[in-house]
Amino acid sequence: MSELLKSYRFREERQADWQRLDLILTKAENGGVKTLSDEQMLALPRLYRQAVSSLSVARSISLDQNVINYLESLCTRSYFFVYGARTTLGERMMQFLRRDWSAAVSKSVWTTLLSAFFFFGGWALAFFLCLQDMDWFWTFHGPANFFDGRNPDATVEYLRSTIYTQPGEAEDGQLTAFSSFLFNNNAQIALFAFALGFAFGIPTAWLLVYNGVMIGSLYAVFWDKGLGYEFTGWLMIHGVTELFAIVLAGAAGFIIGGAVAFPGGRTRLASARVAGQRAATIAMGCVVMLIIAALLEGFGRQLINSDTVRYAVAGSTLVLWLVYFYVPRKGPAE
Amino acid sequence: MSKPPVKPVDTSRRPGISMEAAVQRRARLAEEMRAAKTVRRLVTPEGAAIQLKLGSASERAGAFMIDISIQWAIVIATFIGLNYIASALNPGSANVAFAFWLVFFFFVRNFYYIFFEIGQRAATPGKRVLGLRVAARDGGRLTANSVLARNFIREIEIGLPFQFALMGGDQFGAWMALFGLVWSGVFLLFPIFNKDKMRVGDLIAGTWVIKAPKAKLMPDITSAAAQPETSSRFAFTPAQTGAYGIHELHVLEDVLRQSTPEIKAQVASRIRAKINWTRIEGETDLVFLETYYAALRRRLEQRILLGDRKTDKYDLR
Numbered sequence: 001m002s003e004l005l006k007s008y009r010f011r012e013e014r015q016a017d018w019q020r021l022d023l024i025l026t027k028a029e030n031g032g033v034k035t036l037s038d039e040q041m042l043a044l045p046r047l048y049r050q051a052v053s054s055l056s057v058a059r060s061i062s063l064d065q066n067v068i069n070y071l072e073s074l075c076t077r078s079y080f081f082v083y084g085a086r087t088t089l090g091e092r093m094m095q096f097l098r099r100d101w102s103a104a105v106s107k108s109v110w111t112t113l114l115s116a117f118f119f120f121g122g123w124a125l126a127f128f129l130c131l132q133d134m135d136w137f138w139t140f141h142g143p144a145n146f147f148d149g150r151n152p153d154a155t156v157e158y159l160r161s162t163i164y165t166q167p168g169e170a171e172d173g174q175l176t177a178f179s180s181f182l183f184n185n186n187a188q189i190a191l192f193a194f195a196l197g198f199a200f201g202i203p204t205a206w207l208l209v210y211n212g213v214m215i216g217s218l219y220a221v222f223w224d225k226g227l228g229y230e231f232t233g234w235l236m237i238h239g240v241t242e243l244f245a246i247v248l249a250g251a252a253g254f255i256i257g258g259a260v261a262f263p264g265g266r267t268r269l270a271s272a273r274v275a276g277q278r279a280a281t282i283a284m285g286c287v288v289m290l291i292i293a294a295l296l297e298g299f300g301r302q303l304i305n306s307d308t309v310r311y312a313v314a315g316s317t318l319v320l321w322l323v324y325f326y327v328p329r330k331g332p333a334e
Numbered sequence: 335m336s337k338p339p340v341k342p343v344d345t346s347r348r349p350g351i352s353m354e355a356a357v358q359r360r361a362r363l364a365e366e367m368r369a370a371k372t373v374r375r376l377v378t379p380e381g382a383a384i385q386l387k388l389g390s391a392s393e394r395a396g397a398f399m400i401d402i403s404i405q406w407a408i409v410i411a412t413f414i415g416l417n418y419i420a421s422a423l424n425p426g427s428a429n430v431a432f433a434f435w436l437v438f439f440f441f442v443r444n445f446y447y448i449f450f451e452i453g454q455r456a457a458t459p460g461k462r463v464l465g466l467r468v469a470a471r472d473g474g475r476l477t478a479n480s481v482l483a484r485n486f487i488r489e490i491e492i493g494l495p496f497q498f499a500l501m502g503g504d505q506f507g508a509w510m511a512l513f514g515l516v517w518s519g520v521f522l523l524f525p526i527f528n529k530d531k532m533r534v535g536d537l538i539a540g541t542w543v544i545k546a547p548k549a550k551l552m553p554d555i556t557s558a559a560a561q562p563e564t565s566s567r568f569a570f571t572p573a574q575t576g577a578y579g580i581h582e583l584h585v586l587e588d589v590l591r592q593s594t595p596e597i598k599a600q601v602a603s604r605i606r607a608k609i610n611w612t613r614i615e616g617e618t619d620l621v622f623l624e625t626y627y628a629a630l631r632r633r634l635e636q637r638i639l640l641g642d643r644k645t646d647k648y649d650l651r
Contacts, residue, residue, distance in 0.1 A: 052382040073549035180433035184440045195490040273540030280483030
């Protein structure tokens with residue numbers, strides 16, 4: 001009886017290596033890959049393969065639960081480490097900006113057009129209805145005073161004053177607070193439009209139309225008072241970026257909705273997964289665009305009071321975005 | 335731990351098993367079957383199978399509670415901190431501080447999870463506490479895009495029901511809110527209704543949440559029993575080592591590793607009665623249990639090598 005168990009001898013011979021692997025993994029998990037020495041990096045794949053083979057042998061010869069649980073956990077951890085992501089956050093961001101973002105957007109032209117259709121459809125609907133009969137404005141907005149008194153009852157002088165910053169009107173602090181509030185609001189709406197896509201894209205479409213109606217009716221108020229040209233400049237200096245972002249967020253929602261509703265040849269799960277990756281890239285991009293839009297809105301618009309310069313900024317941002325997204329670029333494909 | 339499927343044993347025809355024991359055994363097997371349903375096999379490129387256990391809905395809810403508390407703590411602490419600094423500097427800077435805080439709030443709300451899950455451990459602090467991590471469903475790399483997707487979706491799972499719950503107003507509004515709450519509740523409770531315990535976000539991102547607890551390697555119990563002077567004094571007959579199966583061995587292992595001396599004494603006396611063991615001189619409960627464990631394991635492991643798993647004491651072949 002004094003002879004050792006086979007499973008015990010098996011463990012005795014290998015446990016030093018298991019524990020060494022455990023140590024390396026703990027170090028890497030706590031401090032990242034960079035904390036590992038060259039020697040440890042080289043030892044890792046060998047130790048990992050050994051642990052995996054130990055696990056399959058242990059399962060068939062050992063009845064020691066603790067050993068099997070330990071190896072199970074060790075192998076899971078090292079599997080995720082060995083086959084896990086190697087890129088750093090900085091590299092990931094560069095790749096996102098260089099390639100992933102524009103690739104995802106340029107692949108989604110049709111959903112972007114669909115999303116734009118809903119948004120500008122809502123806009124046009126509200127605009128023409130309001131031009132015919134200004135009572136529609138109150139139907140859309142209700143009696144609440146949403147736009148700081150910018151409604152059909154306002155005077156031309158008041159409306160004009162909202163478009164241009166009067167000297168000494170607002171201190172910097174308020175501008176910053178206001179633009180960050182708008183950013184918060186818009187970015188949350190953009191992420192909502194993305195997430196709601198899961199319900200077959202229907203709530204996303206509604207959200208787009210609703211936001212289109214809001215802006216369209218406001219636009220009609222200014223147009224009606226003969227301020228169309230000035231208001232366009234006021235809106236578009238940041239609106240090109242902001243509305244583009246909202247439309248793209250809607251497109252991201254439609255990508256998901258479409259993949260869930262019409263999976264095609266794939267299973268619904270696989271189709272959702274492929275679409276989700278692309279849509280999430282676009283949604284992340286929307287957040288970036290909305291940050292830029294908020295900066296343009298908070299500072300650019302308040303500091304630039306010339307219509308021509310406003311139009312120039314709007315036009316050049318549009319060209320920049322279109323070139324960035326849709327001009328094909330060199331480099332390895334995904 | 336998943337165990338190989340247990341061979342059904344027809345207990346009705348054997349008079350030796352009491353009704354109570356049969357009921358207990360069935361309950362145990364049902365429990366094992368239920369546990370086996372949350373285990374997923376992952377075959378590594380080396381060809382070895384790793385068993386992944388899915389995190390349960392309650393564990394994930396617990397992790398979320400921890401995370402949301404941390405988020406609120408961060409947001410409130412920065413609010414108070416910024417307020418203090420702003421009022422100390424000059425009254426006009428309150429707006430700037432508030433602007434900064436709003437943007438910060440947005441990022442904490444939406445990027446807290448992303449920041450942690452993109453890292454090496456693929457887990458937020460809450461998940462780490464409960465031994466969970468995010469993994470790609472196909473066993474491949476967890477991409478940054480997946481992490482983005484699964485967390486942006488959170489907006490409809492948590493944000494939407496929350497907003498509907500706060501909505502109210504007149505009668506029509508209240509009905510709309512109730513309808514919205516039920517509708518969005520489907521997203522919130524989604525993980526309960528699918529076998530992979532996926533959130534909507536997991537479904538879209540192609541991920542799932544698995545248990546990845548750190549286990550500790552403990553000393554082998556048989557190493558203590560292997561000293562020649564102990565083992566030579568305890569000579570168990572084949573009938574005595576054949577009294578129990580693998581399930582009982584594992585229970586005995588748990589008893590030896592974690593329980594109190596009182597429980598050990600109880601277990602020792604039950605085993606002694608079962609195998610008709612007469613105490614030898616100077617025998618303590620611990621030494622008896624350790625040597626019996628070693629003898630039982632030796633016997634059962636030998637049988638396994640011959641392709642014969644005795645799953646429990648009712649498994650008579």
